[in-house]
Amino acid sequence: MTAVTAVTAVRSAPASVAVVGAGAIGGSWVALALAHGLRVTASDPAPGAEERLREAVRAHLAAIADDPDAALTRLDFEADPTDAAGDVDLVLEAGPERIDAKRELFAVLDAAAPADVLLASSSSGFGPSAFQDGCRHPERVVVTHPFNPPHLVPLVEVVGGRATSEQAVQAAMAAMRRLGRRPVRVRAELPGHVVNRLQAALWREAYDLVRRGAISVADLDAAVASGPGLRWALLGPIATQHLSGGPGGLDHVLEHLGPPMVDWWADLGDPELDADLVAALVGGVREELGGREAAVRAARDAALVELLATKERWGLDATARPDAGGER
Template sequence: MKPPVRAAAVVGAGAIGVSWVELLTRHDIPVVVADPDPAAADRVRKSLGDQAGVTFVTDPARAVADADIVFEAGPERLDVKQELFARMDAAAPLDTLLTSSSSGFTPTNIQARCAHPERVLVAHPFNPPDLVPLVEVVGGTRTAGAAIERTVDILAALGKEPVRLHRELPGHVANRLQAALWREAYYLVQEGVVSVADLDRAIASGPGLRWALLGPIATQHLSGGEGGLRHVLEHLGPPMVAWWADLGEPTFDAALIDRLVSGVEDEVGGREEALRESRDHALRELLTLKARAGLQEDQ
């Protein structure tokens, strides 16, 4: 399915922005990249090569002037995003979709200074966006339903798996789920229950494998046999409630940060680039396998 996009803009050429550019150019969509950093163009070219159809500017207003959709991936600071969206809103055609990749800010706050907030929304990808299918889509109090639907359609045509949120929350959905896991993970490390390396191993070699295929609720359902999720909740739910009551609240201080950093350096120190390349290769293989198994739409 060819994406219904003539041209796109990516504002911010950090890791997320570059990954958006890679995804768009893969679908032969002309992209204007805006970033005030003079080195941004070299950074994009280093990652993508000399891609045809990519233009570089420093002014976001120029970038959005002829775009059907904009993917903002600037600094995660609300004041910066509000100013940036006000400028883009003043320059972009009225039918241009203005989306933010913000990992935590709500679209209502982002669109606060826009004259046309009806086309402003969050389309939060997971890093790297050119590989990981998930994009969380959520509108603000003044976002039009039609803008959300158009964004979902475009993302689906780009091979993404958009998840529409029906309520704004700081951190959206997936980051809140991650934060819940990280809170208990940090607590367990802080309490000396487990090392950083063994904690990572416990997830990557256990529940993480199943969650990558079906997600936590569907996995629970399958584990219940013929009774499914109802059996699991009725028979194993009460012990789980007891575990909830015993979950910890780590003290997020310098000592915890040092302990976590030291632990992960012992685990992967010096191998980061090789691990990143191996991870991305494995992600591609996993997505192919999921599509072949009927667990993932073919990318």
């Protein structure tokens, strides 16, 4: 379905937002928006969704808001997404990762929201072209894929579809900055966007190394977290590689390590995710964490807050440089 009338302007400085879907990602979006002073209307038809959401949001706000109680006064709840989307400046969808559900939901949101309101999906793998064609105004439909948990991790991938206007993409970039995020523009619709594809490439080799018996799950996690992961948390993989080359930079690295790296690529694994490998991975990580998942998650989130503050103090905070990177 094509647009009835193309929208020439999309709101880019939201004061209010609807978050549709009150699961883990939706609750994190809600807390983030509240912490940045926005009024939020959340929506989820599941029984007990409002109570679970408020409990989760209160916990998130404790880490990012000066006055969680005051922030929570700006949160409303509507079970019906039509009621949530009717009078806001931005709609963030965080529903199930099923294409049929997204197509149906975006048709509902498109009919309910004013025509100049951006409709943004949190989809971790679908591009907008997969579900925007059922909308009257597909040009205002984008993906704003956050990195979990969105209230702490700044990254958001912004993806336009075949019918998405350039103005809508730019409005999405601006709206994400309004929420204190670091948006990166993904210029092609790819399964998994960019960052999940990078993660998948690492996981594929990690899983294969475990399958081969080359390393245990615990030692593999330690190897990444105590080695390259430390550097990647401060700079990306290509900038890190450039700095490792000394005065010659990336030219020197690729000249001397490029040929052997090509040989490594040829030897990378292509594992089957069969029952034996799944059992080895699940058993390995359970042994590694030893039932401490909740405590480790809480410690990780607290450390993320401190890490982001450290990056900002040392001038390595990309969110402070909205024009950094290739968004143009």
